Each structure stands twice: as structure tokens, then as C-alpha cells.
Ligand code: SF4
């Protein structure tokens with residue numbers, strides 16, 4: 103067992119209000135620069151919809167991530183031969199129209215316009231050419247309209263939803279959407295790292311943050327193609343690629359990343375997890391159906407004495423282990439089984455997990471036309487979910503409905519339980535039974551409720567102490583010796599070696 107530490111994340115989607123404060127915080131800190139105008143390292147999209155860049159989930163177009171072959175994993179688009187053939191023209195590379203042409207407005211005209219009969223206006227101006235332009239798209243173009251047929255119909259996750267369910271989805275009375283905030287997943291098996299011929303991308307040894315060394319970047323842009331989440335970007339002004347750095351300078355000084363810190367809905371959680379690097383290759387090759395469970399099995403119990411001993415032998419300090427023991431991510435992902443990776447089928451082993459949304463939980467009238475709080479389907483049932491379960495499974499279950507159903511059912515049971523506690527109009531025995539059927543105890547339901555609804559800053563962000571002095575030593579020996587090209591992480595030297 104080769105125990106490593108990874109800063110990982112949970113986003114609770116029922117809590118996101120789509121305010122985009124996170125995106126703006128990130129933009130102000132990191133991408134308010136020439137060449138980076140179109141970049142949103144943090145973006146929030148509305149689902150069902152096509153997102154940013156448009157249709158990023160359609161790998162038949164963008165060819166990101168890994169494919170499972172008989173003899174192992176292969177990058178979908180960027181093998182040695184394919185890479186060489188696409189140096190001068192890469193048909194899978196997203197172009198500016200797939201993102202949007204960034205724009206500002208000619209505000210000065212509001213002050214300088216000559217006196218006239220009409221109000222002066224501020225016309226849109228391209229931030230690339232500096233010329234007036236017509237706005238035809240934006241980074242959240244389908245915001246709040248995504249549930250409508252016009253946009254939702256192009257969502258790749260609807261491909262496996264039956265025609266009937268799809269038709270029902272677009273009934274005007276049933277229109278439904280939720281928000282999906284996205285940043286780099288700081289994957290355990292990052293395809294961006296595997297694709298870079300210059301070795302510019304790497305995974306930091308001490309906390310697994312995926313970084314891009316600008317000095318080494320040679321503008322191959324294979325990372326942009328290889329990332330199935332389209333979370334590396336090419337700066338047209340500097341000629342270098344860039345990506346989310348999880349605000350590591352903030353983390354190193356004990357502060358949450360800007361998008362986490364500013365999140366209005368308090369949907370974001372951050373914490374350390376310990377995982378077994380020896381099993382990455384095996385897990386990444388698991389069949390789709392079992393991928394989510396396999397990925398979760400990589401994460402180790404931070405209270406297990408053997409894990410602790412192996413972690414210490416690998417140079418992981420006591421305070422980092424203690425931080426992993428308090429990790430809210432471990433609670434959501436492993437203990438409660440509520441948080442799931444996004445599109446695990448691309449086999450990059452993303453370390454940002456999502457609690458799938460229940461969407462509007464509305465009281466249902468029973469057959470006699472009254473609200474019957476004692477009915478098991480009073481708050482609706484997962485099987486009559488307004489977004490088909492297969493849709494959610496396509497995003498959060500690698501096509502398998504089981505982990506999504508488990509997470510939704512448990513969340514719903516916790517809602518019944520809390521309603522029984524707070525309003526008393528649901529019999530306590532019924533709430534306890536529903537909890538039990540969902541695989542939850544009242545004590546666990548209380549802990550879920552607390553971390554979801556009441557947790558203060560220090561419980562949501564358990565920021566590990568950073569040991570930069572040790573991290574510098576780790577930069578010496580690349581881990582390609584482990585024989586897995588995708589890993590790109592650096593080997594931690596034996597303590598005292
Ligand atoms: S492959 Fe993973 S680590 Fe690399 S940019 Fe994409 S999301 Fe981030």
C-alpha cells in the first residue's frame with residue numbers, strides 16, 4: 103500500500119443557487135488578464151444544458167479522457183501517433199466559438215457621446231479585436247433556460263433517456279433544472295498530465311494539486327484536448343496553457359480557495375483524503391458499471407492503524423493525518439455515500455465529488471386530493487423524479503443508477519426525518535423506518551443534517567497544514583517508475599532518506 107494525501111472537494115448541488123459569485127471571485131483573482139478573458143476556471147452551468155465550452159460532455163466531438171483498451175488505458179485523442187498528426191490542425195480542439203467571444207461594453211460613450219435626441223448607449227466590444235460586435239453567446243448562455251427544450255435537448259446526458267421520458271421532461275409544467283458549478287477536479291489519474299509532451303503539467307506530491315509549469319509549457323495544447331472536463335485553457339496572448347491551481351497560495355496560508363470562500367450557498371467542502379496510489383492503475387481500468395465504487399475504494403480509512411502507519415512511513419505528517427480524520431469530504435464520499443464523481447467513465451479519477459440534487463422536494467397530494475403526511479411518497483419518490491434517474495446516472499454514476507439512487511434516497515429519508523423532528527407532522531416511527539430502508543441511522547442523519555445545513559467555516563473547510571519544506575524535497579524523483587503514464591505524480595522520499 104502506497105499511501106498518499108490528496109486535497110479533495112465536495113459540492114452539494116441542492117444548495118447551489120446559481121449566483122455565480124464563485125466564478126466572479128475566481129475571475130477577479132486569476133483570469134482578469136490579457137489572453138485569459140474567455141477563461142472561467144470556475145464556471146457554473148445550468149443542467150440539463152450544454153455548458154461551457156458548448157457541449158463539453160460530448161467526447162465524440164472533443165475526445166477527452168481515457169479509453170479502456172484490452173491492454174490498458176489509452177488517451178482518446180492524444181497518442182504518440184495521433185498527437186504528431188494533429189500538431190498543426192487538431193479537429194478536437196475547442197475553438198473560441200465553443201467558449202464564446204469575450205466582450206466588454208463601450209462605457210466611455212456614456213460620458214463622451216454628443217448631445218442628441220436619444221440616450222447614449224454602451225455597445226458591446228470584442229475583448230479580442232477591440233471592435234464592436236454582436237453578442238451571440240456567453241459562458242453561461244443557457245443560464246436558467248437550460249431546462250427548456252431549446253437548450254436541454256442538446257445535453258449529451260439525455261442520449262440514453264427514453265424518448266417518452268425526454269418528451270415528458272419538456273412539458274412546460276415539468277421544466278426543471280439545477281446548477282452545476284465546475285472547477286478542475288485535480289484528478290488522481292489526470293489525462294492532462296498524461297498528454298503533455300513537455301512534462302509541464304504535474305501533480306504536487308504533498309497534496310495532489312495539479313499544476314502547470316509555465317516555464318516548461320511549449321504550447322502543444324494537448325492538455326486542453328485531453329481533459330474531458332475542458333478545464334485547461336490556452337492563453338492566446340502568452341502562448342501558454344493555464345488551469346485552476348486550487349488557490350494553492352491561499353491554501354498554504356490556511357485560507358480556503360477564493361471560489362470556496364465566497365460561495366454564497368455554502369455548497370462547498372474541502373478536506374484531505376488518504377488514498378492508495380498502488381491501486382490507481384487497476385481502479386482506472388474498472389468496468390463502467392463499477393467505476394464509482396472502485397474509485398471510492400481507493401480512499402483509505404484515516405483512522406485505520408495500518409493506513410496511519412503506512413502514511414507515516416511515506417512521510418505524511420501527523421497533522422496532515424489528523425486533518426484527513428476530520429475531512430468533510432471523507433464523510434460525504436465514504437461514510438455516507440452521498441457524494442459522487444462527475445463523469446467517472448473518463449477514468450481520470452476526479453477528486454471533486456458532487457452530492458446529486460433532489461431538486462424541488464414538493465409535497466404530493468394523495469389519491470383523495472389531500473396532503474397525507476403519513477404517506478411514504480408524501481415528499482415525492484425517486485422513481486418519479488422530474489429528471490430521469492438515467493440522466494443523473496449518466497453524470498454521476500458512469501451510467502449506473504445504483505449509487506445515484508442510494509444517494510438520493512438517503513437524502514430524501516433525512517428530509518423526512520428532519521421534518522418529523524421539527525414539525526412533528528410525520529410520525530417518528532415512519533421517519534425512522536424510511537431512514538433504515540435508506541441505510542441510515544438517526545445519529546448519521548443528524549450528522550448529515552449538521553454538515554449540510556449548519557456547519558460553520560472550519561467544519562466545511564478542513565484545510566490541511568502545508569509542509570512546503572518537505573514538498574521541495576519531493577520534486578526530485580518522478581513517479582513514472584511506477585509504470586503508469588497517467589499518474590505524473592512525484593515520489594515522496596522515505597523519511598530521513
Ligand atoms: S484532467 Fe483532471 S486534473 Fe487535468 S485539467 Fe482536467 S479536471 Fe483538472
Ligand code: SF4
Pocket residue numbers: 117118119120121122123124125146281283364365366367368369
Ligand atoms: S457561489 Fe456557491 S451558490 Fe453561488 S453559484 Fe457558486 S457554487 Fe453556487
